[in-house]
Amino acid sequence: MTRDLLRVSDLSTRYFTQEGQVNAVSDLDLRIQSGEVFGIVGESGSGKSVTARSLVDLINPPGRITGGEIWYRNDDLAEGVREDHPDAVDGSFVDLRGIPEGIRNSLRGTSFSMIFQDPESSFNPSLTVGEQLAEAVEVQRRASPNPRSTRARTKSAEYSLGSYALSTVMSSKRYVSPESHDRAVELLEMVGIPDPAKRAEEYPHEYSGGMLQRAMIAQAIAGEPDVLIADEPTTALDVTIQAQVLNLLDDIQAETGMTILLITHDLGVIARMCDRVGVMYAGELVERGTLEDVFDEHVHPYTTGLLGSVPELDSAGGALTPIEGNVPSLLDAEMKNRCHFADRCPKAMDDCLSHPPEYDADGTDHHTARCVLAMREYNEADALPPDYFDASGDTDEPTQMEADE
Ligand SMILES: Nc1ncnc2c1ncn2[C@@H]1O[C@H](COP(=O)(O)OP(=O)(O)OP(=O)(O)O)[C@@H](O)[C@H]1O
Numbered sequence: 001m002t003r004d005l006l007r008v009s010d011l012s013t014r015y016f017t018q019e020g021q022v023n024a025v026s027d028l029d030l031r032i033q034s035g036e037v038f039g040i041v042g043e044s045g046s047g048k049s050v051t052a053r054s055l056v057d058l059i060n061p062p063g064r065i066t067g068g069e070i071w072y073r074n075d076d077l078a079e080g081v082r083e084d085h086p087d088a089v090d091g092s093f094v095d096l097r098g099i100p101e102g103i104r105n106s107l108r109g110t111s112f113s114m115i116f117q118d119p120e121s122s123f124n125p126s127l128t129v130g131e132q133l134a135e136a137v138e139v140q141r142r143a144s145p146n147p148r149s150t151r152a153r154t155k156s157a158e159y160s161l162g163s164y165a166l167s168t169v170m171s172s173k174r175y176v177s178p179e180s181h182d183r184a185v186e187l188l189e190m191v192g193i194p195d196p197a198k199r200a201e202e203y204p205h206e207y208s209g210g211m212l213q214r215a216m217i218a219q220a221i222a223g224e225p226d227v228l229i230a231d232e233p234t235t236a237l238d239v240t241i242q243a244q245v246l247n248l249l250d251d252i253q254a255e256t257g258m259t260i261l262l263i264t265h266d267l268g269v270i271a272r273m274c275d276r277v278g279v280m281y282a283g284e285l286v287e288r289g290t291l292e293d294v295f296d297e298h299v300h301p302y303t304t305g306l307l308g309s310v311p312e313l314d315s316a317g318g319a320l321t322p323i324e325g326n327v328p329s330l331l332d333a334e335m336k337n338r339c340h341f342a343d344r345c346p347k348a349m350d351d352c353l354s355h356p357p358e359y360d361a362d363g364t365d366h367h368t369a370r371c372v373l374a375m376r377e378y379n380e381a382d383a384l385p386p387d388y389f390d391a392s393g394d395t396d397e398p399t400q401m402e403a404d405e
């Protein structure tokens with residue numbers, strides 16, 4: 001029996017830049033079940049990281065979440081905020097966008113934790129790894145099940161994870177209990193750092209890249225979060241270490257039952273790690289479902305294109321080779337109200353000139369696709385002429401001729 005842990009609906013995040021409004025994430029619906037590994041895959045610039053950061057409220061100006069709901073199941077939290085924020089509570093679910101920022105922040109480390117591609121960003125260079133892990137442990141220890149008292153611990157929660165507090169200047173010396181220190185060493189051992197007691201006394205720069213990646217995972221799980229969000233956790237690592245780190249995440253997941261949202265551009269990693277997957281394109285999830293739905297029953301020609309570009313799915317290193325054409329810019333002024341993939345799609349039809357909703361697709365009842373092919377067969381008679389998007393000027397990038405002038 002699995003239950004939803006996160007229910008995201010209509011989530012939109014925009015960046016308001018000098019060049020104009022960037023629609024980084026648009027009307028995103030997502031359900032993540034307790035204890036599963038959910039993967040998000042897509043080309044660079046498709047909105048994967050912005051999605052992840054939106055979930056944990058880490059969007060900085062000029063960006064802003066402009067709409068949607070993020071419902072998170074947590075009985076204690078629901079109990080604690082029900083009275084003051086009745087509209088943000090539905091049974092055991094709490095809409096994270098409907099509660100005060102202070103309470104939301106206090107969930108970091110204990111409810112949500114995030115690991116990034118670049119582990120340096122998660123550590124303060126002037127504190128030992130052990131101290132920083134112990135601090136992350138203490139945040140969890142201090143965490144009260146009653147969010148009414150979270151105001152007091154918000155500040156320490158901000159310190160807890162360097163990953164969230166890059167710019168925060170850490171106070172010089174904080175009290176760390178011997179228990180937390182012991183737990184820090186245990187965590188280092190758990191993530192496979194040899195001689196953990198000694199390594200705990202070392203500074204981040206004394207760790208190799210792969211070791212620091214492990215230490216960052218230790219830091220992220222120190223607070224025993226419900227959801228671990230891993231944004232390209234292995235991209236920067238060489239293949240052997242990549243496999244080790246994925247194994248580690250797998251083991252931790254099996255041991256703790258933690259829910260993982262795994263972001264990657266590597267379909268091999270998805271195939272190896274995930275229960276369900278969402279394929280992202282131009283700020284939208286264009287197809288989602290179980291691995292079987294997406295790998296064997298895929299509907300969206302973009303998914304087909306991604307899969308076609310991977311020689312062997314069972315092995316790691318199935319990096320995407322680009323599909324012909326370019327990812328759209330996501331600038332609002334340049335986005336047309338059509339299927340955003342139509343200009344690259346080998347099956348674009350007249351129908352694709354209006355923007356598709358998420359349709360239910362064949363397969364499990366989790367399977368959806370933002371593509372008319374979920375509803376109808378491809379018919380060549382309805383195909384758009386091959387030069388349609390060039391001819392109509394409906395392109396997202398300058399043509400070669402314009403660029404030459
Ligand atoms: N700070 C920012 N300011 C302006 N635009 C941004 C900012 N951060 C992200 N974006 C835009 O949001 C869109 C989605 O970016 P995002 O980082 O989520 O892509 P991604 O799928 O994670 O790509 P990658 O695989 O390269 O990490 C891009 O068009 C990007 O330019």
Ligand code: NI
Pocket residue numbers: 048049050231
């Ligand atoms: Ni990214």
